[in-house]
Amino acid sequence: xxxxxxxxxxxxxxxxxxxxxxxxxxxxxxxxxxxxxxxxxxxxxxxxxxxxxxxxxxxxxxxxxxxxxxxxxxxxxxxxxxxxxxxxxxxxxxxxxxxxxxxxxxxxxxxxxxxxxxxxxxxxxxxxxxxxxxxxxxxxxxxxxxxxxxxxxxxxxxxxxxxxxxxxxxxxxxxxxxxxxxxxxxxxxxxxxxxxxxxxxxxxxxxxxxxxxxxxxxxxxxxxxxxxxxxxxxxxxxxxxxxxxxxxxxxxxxxxxxxxxxxxxxxxxxxxxxxxxxxxxxxxxxxxxxxxxxxxxxxxxxxxxxxxxxxxxxxxxxxx
Amino acid sequence: xxxxxxxxxxxxxxxxxxxxxxxxxxxxxxxxxxxxxxxxxxxxxxxxxxxxxxxxxxxxxxxxxxxxxxxxxxxxxxxxxxxxxxxxxxxxxxxxxxxxxxxxxxxxxxxxxxxxxxxxxxxxxxxxxxxxxxxxxxxxxxxxxxxxxxxxxxxxxxxxxxxxxxxxxxxxxxxxxxxxxxxxxxxxxxxxxxxxxxxxxxxxxxxxxxxxxxxxxxxxxxxxxxxxxxxxxxxxxxxxxxxxxxxxxxxxxxxxxxxxxxxxxxxxxxxxxxxxxxxxxxxxxxxxxxxxxxxxxxxxxxxxxxxxxxxxxxxxxxxx
Numbered sequence: 001x002x003x004x005x006x007x008x009x010x011x012x013x014x015x016x017x018x019x020x021x022x023x024x025x026x027x028x029x030x031x032x033x034x035x036x037x038x039x040x041x042x043x044x045x046x047x048x049x050x051x052x053x054x055x056x057x058x059x060x061x062x063x064x065x066x067x068x069x070x071x072x073x074x075x076x077x078x079x080x081x082x083x084x085x086x087x088x089x090x091x092x093x094x095x096x097x098x099x100x101x102x103x104x105x106x107x108x109x110x111x112x113x114x115x116x117x118x119x120x121x122x123x124x125x126x127x128x129x130x131x132x133x134x135x136x137x138x139x140x141x142x143x144x145x146x147x148x149x150x151x152x153x154x155x156x157x158x159x160x161x162x163x164x165x166x167x168x169x170x171x172x173x174x175x176x177x178x179x180x181x182x183x184x185x186x187x188x189x190x191x192x193x194x195x196x197x198x199x200x201x202x203x204x205x206x207x208x209x210x211x212x213x214x215x216x217x218x219x220x221x222x223x224x225x226x227x228x229x230x231x232x233x234x235x236x237x238x239x240x241x242x243x244x245x246x247x248x249x250x251x252x253x254x255x256x257x258x259x260x261x262x263x264x265x266x267x268x269x270x271x272x273x274x275x276x277x278x279x280x281x282x283x284x285x286x287x288x289x290x291x292x293x294x295x296x297x298x299x300x301x302x303x304x305x306x307x308x309x310x311x312x313x314x315x316x317x318x319x320x
Numbered sequence: 321x322x323x324x325x326x327x328x329x330x331x332x333x334x335x336x337x338x339x340x341x342x343x344x345x346x347x348x349x350x351x352x353x354x355x356x357x358x359x360x361x362x363x364x365x366x367x368x369x370x371x372x373x374x375x376x377x378x379x380x381x382x383x384x385x386x387x388x389x390x391x392x393x394x395x396x397x398x399x400x401x402x403x404x405x406x407x408x409x410x411x412x413x414x415x416x417x418x419x420x421x422x423x424x425x426x427x428x429x430x431x432x433x434x435x436x437x438x439x440x441x442x443x444x445x446x447x448x449x450x451x452x453x454x455x456x457x458x459x460x461x462x463x464x465x466x467x468x469x470x471x472x473x474x475x476x477x478x479x480x481x482x483x484x485x486x487x488x489x490x491x492x493x494x495x496x497x498x499x500x501x502x503x504x505x506x507x508x509x510x511x512x513x514x515x516x517x518x519x520x521x522x523x524x525x526x527x528x529x530x531x532x533x534x535x536x537x538x539x540x541x542x543x544x545x546x547x548x549x550x551x552x553x554x555x556x557x558x559x560x561x562x563x564x565x566x567x568x569x570x571x572x573x574x575x576x577x578x579x580x581x582x583x584x585x586x587x588x589x590x591x592x593x594x595x596x597x598x599x600x601x602x603x604x605x606x607x608x609x610x611x612x613x614x615x616x617x618x619x620x621x622x623x624x625x626x627x628x629x630x631x632x633x634x635x636x637x638x639x640x
Contacts, residue, residue, distance in 0.1 A: 159480070159481065167494040167498045168494075174488075174489075177486065184481065192565075193566060194566050196529075199567060207527065215516065247516045
C-alpha cells in the first residue's frame with residue numbers, strides 16, 4: 001500500500017492534491033507537505049479544496065497555494081488526502097472523476113478504498129502516512145515540509161494526547177524535529193492564539209455554568225444576545241463545552257446555545273462512565289458515549305431544565 | 321556521567337531520593353520512576369520531600385510513598401533529583417549532608433555539581449535522564465514507571481511544545497508509549513482537570529481584561545473580593561496571564577492582583593519582540609524578556625494605569 005503510493009507519485013509528473021471540505025490541520029498539513037515534497041522532485045503539483053484555508057492555518061508554508069476546484073487545471077493524476085470517502089472531497093469530486101489515475105491516502109478506518117491505488121492505514125494522522133511516503137521516496141525533509149507534517153500530526157492527535165497517539169507517532173515527530181522546526185512558534189500559532197471576542201464568549205459560558213448533583217452535572221447556555229454582546233460568532237462557542245467538562249467534579253456536561261434558525265443546539269460530554277449519547281438519543285440526536293448532541297425547541301432555559309432531568313436519570317440509573 | 325549514576329545505583333542497596341521543594345511534575349515523576357526501578361532491582365528506597373504531593377499529582381503511581389524528611393530513615397546513599405542546587409532540597413539538605421555517598425541527577429544548566437557523583441545534562445526534563453539511567457541499568461519499563469516518566473517529561477516540556485523539546489525527548493516518549501500507558505487518562509489528570517472556583521476566577525480575569533493600543537496591550541486585574549466571590553484562592557490566579565497573552569492581537573499582557581499582604585503583584589508577558597522585563601525593572605522587579613513580574617502599591621486601578629503607560633512607552637520605543 002505504501003509502495004503503491006510511492007510508485008504512483010514517482011510515475012506521474014502532473015499531480016493534483018485534494019483536501020477535504022471544511023479543511024482541518026491534518027488534511028491541509030498533509031497536502032502542503034506532499035506539495036512541497038513533489039516540488040522537490042521537480043514535479044508540477046496543485047492543492048485544491050472546496051473551502052479556503054481557515055485563518056488559524058494561514059501560517060502554514062505553501063498555504064497561499066491552495067486553489068478552489070474551479071481554478072484547478074485538469075491533471076492526469078489526482079490524490080485525495082485525508083478523505084474517508086469521495087463525498088468529503090465536495091466539489092473536487094469532479095476533478096477526481098476526470099482523472100486518469102487516482103490515489104487515496106487516508107488514516108480513517110471507515111475509508112472505503114474508493115481510488116485505483118489506496119494507501120489506507122490506521123495512524124494518529126494522515127500526516128504520518130505522508131511522512132512514510134516522503135521517506136519511501138527518499139526526499140529529504142526540509143523545514144517547510146516538516147512544519148506542515150508537524151501541524152498535521154499534532155492537530156489530529158490533540159497535541160500527542162489522544163488515544164490515537166502511538167509510539168510510531170512519537171518516532172515520526174522525532175524525525176520531524178530533527179529538521180529544526182520552530183516548535184514554540186508552531187504551537188503558539190495552533191494552540192495559543194485566540195480572538196478576544198471568542199475568549200470573552202468562553203468566559204461568559206463558564207460564568208453562566210451551574211453545577212448540580214454534587215457537582216457531577218454542569219450545564220451552561222449561550223443566547224444569541226450573549227454572542228452579540230461579545231462581538232463573537234456562533235462558531236466561537238466551539239470549545240466551551242470542553243472547558244465545562246474539564247471541571248474536576250463533573251461527569252456529565254451540557255452546553256445549550258440558541259441558533260440563528262430559532263432552535264437550540266445541545267452539546268453533551270461525558271468524562272468516564274456516563275454514556276451521554278443516551279440523553280441525545282432520547283431527544284432525537286446521537287453521537288458517541290463521551291460526546292453527543294441534539295437539537296431542541298426554545299426557550300433555552302426550559303430545554304436546559306429537561307437536559308438536567310435526563311442527566312440526573314442517567315447518573316442515577318433510572319430506567320428509561 | 322550517565323555511567324557514574326548507573327554505577328552509583330548498582331552499588332548501593334539503601335537509597336534515599338530527594339525531590340525539590342514546591343515539587344512539580346518533573347521532580348515527582350522522576351523520583352517515583354526511579355523509586356519503582358530500584359524496587360525492581362530489589363533495593364530499599366525512600367522518596368523524601370519537604371512539601372507534600374500537590375493534589376494534581378496524587379494520581380501518580382507511588383505518590384503515596386512520599387515522606388517528609390523527619391520521617392525518613394538515615395540512608396548511606398542519597399540522590400537529589402531535579403535539584404539545581406542544594407537549597408532546592410529545603411530541609412532535606414540535612415539528609416544529604418549526613419549521607420556517605422551522594423548523587424545529583426538534574427537537567428538545569430545552572431546546576432553546580434554539588435554531589436560526589438553528578439549526572440547533569442541538558443534535556444527537556446530530568447525525567448529523560450532518569451529514563452537513560454533505567455535503560456542503562458537494563459531495567460524493563462513497566463506501566464507504573466513509564467507513567468511517572470511520561471508525567472515528568474510532558475509537564476516540563478509544556479506537553480512537548482516548549483523549545484526544550486528535542487528529538488531525543490520524542491524518541492524517549494515513544495519508548496515510554498511502547499509500554500502501553502494510558503495516555504488519555506494521564507493527559508486528563510494533568511491538563512484537563514480544574515476546580516470550578518479556579519475556572520470561574522479565570523473567566524472573571526478574562527471578563528475584566530481590557531485591550532489598548534489597537535489591541536496590542538491587554539491588562540486585567542483581580543481583587544481579593546474577586547477571589548472570594550469565586551470561592552477561589554490566590555494560587556488559582558495562576559494561568560490567567562497566559563490566557564490574556566494568548567489573545568491574537570496582544571504583544572504585551574499584564575495581570576495585577578491584590579495580595580493578602582496589601583500589595584499588588586504584577587505578572588507581565590510578552591509574545592514576540594517586546595521585552596517586558598524592562599517594565600518590571602523600572603518598578604523594582606525583574607524576570608525574562610517574555611515573562612517578568614514586580615510588586616506595586618495599591619490601589620490596583622492606579623497601578624494598572626501606570627503599567628499601561630509603561631507598556632505604551634515600551635511598544636512605541638520612547639526612551640527611558
